[in-house]
Amino acid sequence: MKCPVCGSSSSQVLKSKGKTSKELLLKCEECGTVFRETVNVKKPINCRVVISEFEKTHKKFIKVYPDETLSLGGIINVDGREGEITSIENKRGGRVSQSSVEDIETIWASYIDIPARVGISVDFGGRILSEKVEVDREFEFVVGDVVKMGNLYFRINSLKTLERKMRRGFARAGVTKRVYGRPVIDKRYKYDLSSKVV
Numbered sequence: 177m178k179c180p181v182c183g184s185s186s187s188q189v190l191k192s193k194g195k196t197s198k199e200l201l202l203k204c205e206e207c208g209t210v211f212r213e214t215v216n217v218k219k220p221i222n223c224r225v226v227i228s229e230f231e232k233t234h235k236k237f238i239k240v241y242p243d244e245t246l247s248l249g250g251i252i253n254v255d256g257r258e259g260e261i262t263s264i265e266n267k268r269g270g271r272v273s274q275s276s277v278e279d280i281e282t283i284w285a286s287y288i289d290i291p292a293r294v295g296i297s298v299d300f301g302g303r304i305l306s307e308k309v310e311v312d313r314e315f316e317f318v319v320g321d322v323v324k325m326g327n328l329y330f331r332i333n334s335l336k337t338l339e340r341k342m343r344r345g346f347a348r349a350g351v352t353k354r355v356y357g358r359p360v361i362d363k364r365y366k367y368d369l370s371s372k373v374v
């Protein structure tokens with residue numbers, strides 16, 4: 177929006193009206209000329225979201241502005257509930273950590289108004305014990321930690337998140353699909369998940 181008199185692009189908005197196209201009344205900050213300009217406001221578009229709620233997934237659409245940028249971990253509103261973006265696929269089929277809405281093919285998200293449900297697999301030398309726990313989404317599983325679960329004590333030796341398998345480090349429960357462990361004799365545990373088993 178350049179001043180028709182001096183060509184300066186710094187101006188002050190005096191008035192603005194309209195929704196899909198805005199009529200602006202501007203005042204040049206250089207020479208003080210008042211002029212009108214019409215700008216097109218981009219309309220929100222439908223963006224596909226696959227939202228998960230425990231083991232179920234629902235396909236939905238959300239309205240977003242094409243020039244908006246969405247990132248992993250970002251919060252979106254899906255039918256009045258809050259969801260956290262867990263994966264973004266762009267139109268070239270790649271998984272990216274952020275993208276402008278125009279380039280997004282599908283967003284994956286999880287509702288954050290419910291706890292995270294995480295699978296636990298403990299390997300007794302070939303015999304696998306599997307359980308599910310429900311924990312706060314912010315809870316962190318750390319490889320190497322010893323966990324109590326009922327009468328069972330195990331050490332976490334790897335984690336499977338939505339994106340990858342991890343043999344070290346930690347992951348938030350909100351993005352963790354499964355925790356793998358091996359039983360331990362030493363009962364000094366870091367946390368007790370007994371009450372979290374579902």
Ligand SMILES: [Zn+2]
Pocket residue numbers: 179180181182183184204205206207208209
């Ligand atoms: Zn001017």
